[in-house]
Amino acid sequence: MASKKTRVRFAPSPTGALHIGGAHTALFNWLYARHTGGSFVLRVEDTDRERSTLEYERTIMDGMMWLGLDWDEGPDKPGPFGPYRQSERLDRYREYAAQLVDQGLAYHDGEAILFKVPSGHKVQFDDVVYGHIEVASEHASVTPEGTIKDIVLVKSDGMPTYNYANVIDDYEMAITCVIRGEDHIANTPKQILIYEAFGWEPPLFGHLPMILGMDKKKLSKRHGATSVFEYSDLGYLPDAVINFLALLGWSPRTGEEVFSRAEAAELFELDKVTKRAAVLDTDKLKFINQEHLKRLDPAKRLELIRPFWVQSGLPVSDFDDAYLAQALELMGGRGQTTQELADYSDYFLSFEPVKARYDAAEIDPERKPVLRAYYDALLAQPSWTAPEMEAFSRAWSEANGTPLKQIAMPLRMSLTGRKVSPGIFEVAELLGREECRQRLAHYGLASK
RNA sequence: GGUCCCAUCGUCCAGAGGCCUAGGACGCCGGGUUCUCAGCCCGGUAACAGGGGUUCGAAUCCCCUUGGGACUGCCA
Numbered sequence A: 001m002a003s004k005k006t007r008v009r010f011a012p013s014p015t016g017a018l019h020i021g022g023a024h025t026a027l028f029n030w031l032y033a034r035h036t037g038g039s040f041v042l043r044v045e046d047t048d049r050e051r052s053t054l055e056y057e058r059t060i061m062d063g064m065m066w067l068g069l070d071w072d073e074g075p076d077k078p079g080p081f082g083p084y085r086q087s088e089r090l091d092r093y094r095e096y097a098a099q100l101v102d103q104g105l106a107y108h109d110g111e112a113i114l115f116k117v118p119s120g121h122k123v124q125f126d127d128v129v130y131g132h133i134e135v136a137s138e139h140a141s142v143t144p145e146g147t148i149k150d151i152v153l154v155k156s157d158g159m160p161t162y163n164y165a166n167v168i169d170d171y172e173m174a175i176t177c178v179i180r181g182e183d184h185i186a187n188t189p190k191q192i193l194i195y196e197a198f199g200w201e202p203p204l205f206g207h208l209p210m211i212l213g214m215d216k217k218k219l220s221k222r223h224g225a226t227s228v229f230e231y232s233d234l235g236y237l238p239d240a241v242i243n244f245l246a247l248l249g250w251s252p253r254t255g256e257e258v259f260s261r262a263e264a265a266e267l268f269e270l271d272k273v274t275k276r277a278a279v280l281d282t283d284k285l286k287f288i289n290q291e292h293l294k295r296l297d298p299a300k301r302l303e304l305i306r307p308f309w310v311q312s313g314l315p316v317s318d319f320d321d322a323y324l325a326q327a328l329e330l331m332g333g334r335g336q337t338t339q340e341l342a343d344y345s346d347y348f349l350s351f352e353p354v355k356a357r358y359d360a361a362e363i364d365p366e367r368k369p370v371l372r373a374y375y376d377a378l379l380a381q382p383s384w385t386a387p388e389m390e391a392f393s394r395a396w397s398e399a400n401g402t403p404l405k406q407i408a409m410p411l412r413m414s415l416t417g418r419k420v421s422p423g424i425f426e427v428a429e430l431l432g433r434e435e436c437r438q439r440l441a442h443y444g445l446a447s448k
Numbered sequence B: 001g002g003u004c005c006c007a008u009c010g011u012c013c014a015g016a017g018g019c020c021u022a023g024g025a026c027g028c029c030g031g032g033u034u035c036u037c038a039g040c041c042c043g044g045u046a047a048c049a050g051g052g053g054u055u056c057g058a059a060u061c062c063c064c065u066u067g068g069g070a071c072u073g074c075c076a
Helices: A020-036 A056-069 A090-102 A162-172 A188-198 A227-232 A238-246 A261-267 A284-296 A298-311 A321-331 A340-342 A352-355 A363-377 A386-397 A404-417 A425-430 A433-442
Strands: A007-010 A037-040 A106-109 A112-115 A121-129 A131-136 A149-153 A177-182 A204-209
Touching: A007 A020, A007 A177, A007 A321, A020 A056, A020 A204, A020 A227, A020 A238, A020 A261, A037 A204, A056 A227, A056 A238, A090 A106, A090 A112, A090 A162, A090 A188, A106 A261, A106 A404, A112 A188, A121 A188, A131 A188, A149 A162, A149 A188, A162 A188, A162 A425, A188 A321, A204 A433, A227 A238, A238 A261, A298 A321, A298 A340, A321 A340, A321 A352, A321 A425, A363 A386, A363 A404, A363 A433, A386 A404, A386 A425, A404 A433
Parallel strands: A007 A037, A177 A204
Antiparallel strands: A106 A112, A112 A149, A121 A131
16 A cells, blocks of 8 residues: 655744745755655745735745755645645635634634643653653643643634644645744644544654754844845855755765755655754764865856856956866865955956955065066066976976075965965966956066 | 753764774865965764663663753734
């Protein structure tokens, strides 16, 4: 007998952009769905009339798309279980609530409808991640004073509450496993009580560990980037963010740490998720990002760096793709983000930033003539290729008793304005003889 | 306060009673390669919260303590 097809959902409320914690939850749902060949549903929980907006809904979808987390059903992808916005399902919540009232399990309280919390029995479930959890039914919902508190199903404004709408929707949408943050584990007993009232079998539950900031406090604005788009702006690759997030609370059996979205989906196992809250470590994110950056093919890499160059005001359109790709090729593994890579390679596109940051002030005026003699000779070489320039330079430095470093470094500074760059002869070759001549001349290190 | 959850290097993970004098990764610190840096190579630093049990044997099971956290909203 074939087992029931897996169906999971990510149910954000559109009250802000997709933040990193939400992305983590969405990712694990997505991984589970893709691993099991099931469906991933996007459900919008917009029952908070005050704070929910369509713009935020759009932003959240954009964030998921940026990360490559595609959903099979959602507000924009009608399916057999729609509609997928809670605000469009109000009639169902009312009907079911009325049913409970008829059965004497719920009652009206003004405009609201409350669920009568039963007592005297155990509410229990086996969390895929946390294991067996059980709570006395009378403890499922209590006031701070410890007395039993009935659960609000429908608010005075006619909207369903989170705990209620979740149950109705997960049931109606045939969700087989609810994967969400650990902060919801305490809500689960309340929801199970509602499932029981209807006589429905609850889905599986799998709670995910929380994600904390470096100070071990719940992630918030003060921890820097929180929206996934901030990571995009900072130059992180979606694949890297996915890879990094997947490693928070999980790791593949293979022990690999750098992997693609597809590999993660293939290796994912919900019951291997850890219980302990995880601290988001940006150093590791950067490392993972760098690894993904290194693995990108040249064309893709150029496509990702280009916008950052453009944003810096560099004359990108003055160069052809072959030149730009070659520049990035030379950059090798330098830079941990596309942002850094674009920044570190600016001198390939313009001399302006070089002039702005370097003025050759540290070069002893008395040394200039000798340096100039070398650079002029270099510029006069018959062939402008890195190996030949290097060979010539080594020979020259030896003949003049000058360490190669002493002539290579000023060259690097004049050409790039930085103490750090790829092999300077390779850089010079790509820049071209004339460009190099002009840059050196600007610093008085070569004849015009 | 009540209910529930968690507890291995600074951080992320491995470890499902003997393979653990606890392993990997990031970070950090050395060394090597080199025109600089990144990279790459080599090496190092650093943890089972504490206390009781159970067992021939515990990081792994149980209990207590301590420390974190979540929930306790007609927010989700």
